Amino acid sequence: MFSKFARVAGLCGALLVVSSPAAPGATPKEIDRALKAGTDALKSGYNQKGGAGFGSANLANHGVGPTCLTGLALLEAGTPIDDPAVKTITARVRDAAYTQNQTYQVALCLMYLDRLGDAADVPVIQMLAARLIVGQTAGGGWTYQTCGGVSAETATWLKNNLQPNQLVAGANGKPPKLHPDVEKYGQALVADRTQGGATVGFGDDNSNTQFAIIAIWMSRKHGAPVEDTLDRIEKRFMGSQDPRTGNWSYSGGMPGPAGVGGMPGSPSMYCAGLLGMATGLARREDRRLKSEAPAPKPEAPAKPDKPTDPFYNPPAGKDPPKKPARAAPDARDLVVQLAFAGLGLTMGDQIQKGQGLLTGSGAHGTGDLYFLWSLERVGVVYGMDKIGKIDWYDIGSTAIVRSQGADGTWTVGGSYGTEVNTAFAVLFLCRSNLARDLSNKVQKDPTSTEMKAGTGPAATDLLPNRPTTPVSAAVPVVNLPNPTGDEGVALASKLLKASGSDWAKLLAESRDAKGTVHTRALAVTAAHADGDRKAAAREALAERLCRMAPATLRTMLKASEVELRRAAALACAMKDDKEHIPDLIELITDADDSVVRAAKAGLKSLSGKDFGPASGAPAAQKAAAATAWREWYAKEKK
Structure with a gap:
């Protein structure tokens, strides 16, 4: 396993330097070299005997998720599908897909198989989509699980029945029909979900949700019945934007100020909301094209027998196709405009304060590689070269290139593990466009691009009540009472007062280290933190407890501390x-x-x-x- 934070301290100074607008950006040759080294490092984990990857799958215990991310990064970087590493990844993903029930895993398996482009995988893609559809909460989002655990009997039945020979391809470019056994399976999932009462959405978050959004959109062209699901996604983000900041919170889809205690969500949540809104804009474009489809042409009059006929006028050259009229912006456009305005202002705040876009803070979407890939997806889907007058690719690629380790990996920029961080970095540098049909439709939408980019009215005029201090800089200094000198409380105080890379390092250490003191430290931190830090501490604590034996977990379930029981x-x-x-x-x-x-x-x-x-x-x-x-x-x- 690669060390996660061995070079953090040495890299922080370089990251601060590249955050300056005047610092020289990474050149195309530097980016190409970084991509080559990054993809070689990713392949090395799957070219070894057994193809086990990096052994550091730490995106919320997502199992095969990091493998899928690595596969996506390799394919986007131009690695052929018959490369040994890609073949190893493909075999692992295909085998694992039948048993996955966690949102990240299900979504990433679907995204990888879609990107692979093998028609034989379409029934499996439809099956994964069925799990995502049933896992959507009443609030239009997703939590960690999509459905109950998949039994060995069910997985075997799916493997034996989801064969492409029963799949009927759609005519005239339309999606294929739903595999009959996927349809049966989806009905069974719905019956299981609704048995015992109506479904109530619990604990959904916009991190799980943004991964599910991409996968749901991808499944659309494979015949998955996702229109109602997409309706709920659009409704979620239309109704839960914070009007002060243009952002969305990490947790839930309820309207009102984003974040805990009125604090804005992390910068990544802007991207999650914008991805959700992109599906609404793309479907609006579908409806526009359908409504403007030309009527059937009448039969052409017969041509004269002789071209010398004095009344014969040869047809003139064809008129150039008309550009679609610029439509009046609607409520969707205002949501998008506010989000881009707030995202641009937030990025500017980070740069002006010397933080840059990659600080290694590890605060789940603030100054980490998770945020940069979220930003890259939004930039590519909307076709934006600049957001808030900031060349997002130039400053992001420069920070990524300057922070790459000597072995080609990235260990700075988040607490997700070396493999996940490296895959995020490679995907950003590639300008990966996984949902090409989504970006095509969004960018062809004739509604004013100024509304989308926030370059019409000034961003500060659009958000006059926006807090002047970004959430990433508002780190409270907490001194917890500790009269007995409790080591866990002392460590929690240190965590709560930490900033930047120190927070990421301490959080990862407490998540991974042995000893009850670290369990207590995370529980105390989760109890006293706010916003994204609270979410990150809770996630780290849950990941830590996943390693516990059943008897130890039973003890934790009866603990006096609320955060431990949760x-x-x-x-x-x-x-x-x-x-x-x-x-x-x-x-x-x-x-x-x-x-x-x-x-x-x-x-x-x-x-x-x-x-x-x-x-x-x-x-x-x-x-x-x-x-x-x-x-x-x-x-x-x-």
Whole structure:
């Protein structure tokens, strides 16, 4: 395994230098060299015996997800599909796809198979889309799980039945028909989801959601029935934008100020919202083209028998095609305009404060490679060379090239692990365009591009109430009371006061190191942090607890600390261990609503059922839900 943070301290100075607008940008030759070294490093992990990759899959315990990202990066960088590393990745993804139920994994498997372009994979793509469709919450987003765990029996049935010979290709460029067994499987997923009551969206977030958005859009051309899903995506981002900042929060799709405590979401959340809105603009373009389709031409009059006929006028040259009229902007355009204005101002704030766009902060979408790939996708989909008068590719590629390690990998710029960071960097440098049909439609939309780019009215006029201090710079200094000298509390205080790369390093160390002190530190940090830092600390704690033995997890489920109980419940779901179902049922009556929601999410993931309770339910409803869960489990055990 490569070290994640060995060179962070030495790189920070270089990153600050390249953040200056006056600093020279990376040249095309430097970018090409960085791409070559990066792709060679990615291939090396799959050319070794066993093809196990880097062994550092750490994008929220996403298993095959990092492998998919590596495959996407290699293909976008021009690696042929018969390259040994790509063949190893393809075999692994195809085999793993049948059993995946976590949103990141499902979405990335679909994205990789779409990019691979083999028609034989279409039924599997449709199957993965079915899981994403059923996993969408009532709020139009996604959480970590799409459906319950996939049994060995179901996976075997899918492998045996999803053969391309039953797939009927669409005529005249239309999508293929849905595979009959995918249709049956999708119906079964819906039945499992709705059994026991109406579906209630829990804990969705715009990070899982932005990956699902791309995969859902890709599945559209493969015949997946996603129009209702896309309707809910558009509704989510239309209704939850913060009017002060133009941004969206990390968690949930409810309207109002984005983020916890009124703080804006991270810069990546601008990109998540813009990707969601891009699907709305593209479908609007579909409707426009359909409405403007020319009527059938009448039969042409017969030509004269003799070209010397004095009344014969040879046809003149064809008129050039008319450009589509510039449509009046609608509510979608205003949402997009505000988002681009806020994103440009936020990027400018970071640069002016010497932070640049890549600081290694690891704050889940603030100054990390996760943010840069999110930014790259938005820039490519909308066809923007500049956002807020900032050449996003020039400054981003320069920061990436300058921070590459001697072995061709990237260890700075996020706490996602070497493989994931390196794949993000390569994808950015490639200007990867995974959803080409989406970008084509968005860029052909005749509505004013000024509305999309925010270059009409001044961004500051569009967002007059925007907070002047960006969230990435607003790091609170917290001194926790620690009269007993508790080592975990001391470490939590250090985490809460950390900034930039120190935060990323300390968070990763506490997530990965041995010892109960680090578990306590993460729990205390999660309890006192706000916004994206709270989300990052909670995620790190859940990842840490995933490594615990069942007996240890049961202890954590009964801990006095709310954050420990919550994280332990999520860890049970992430481990996909059904032995923990009785433990999670007991948490349904917990006094803290966040623990109840986590327990319910875990039970839904492990069982595919939903017996409640609703969020914020009183004690009596919690007790009734726990009884329903126990009765169901008793029947299952027979």
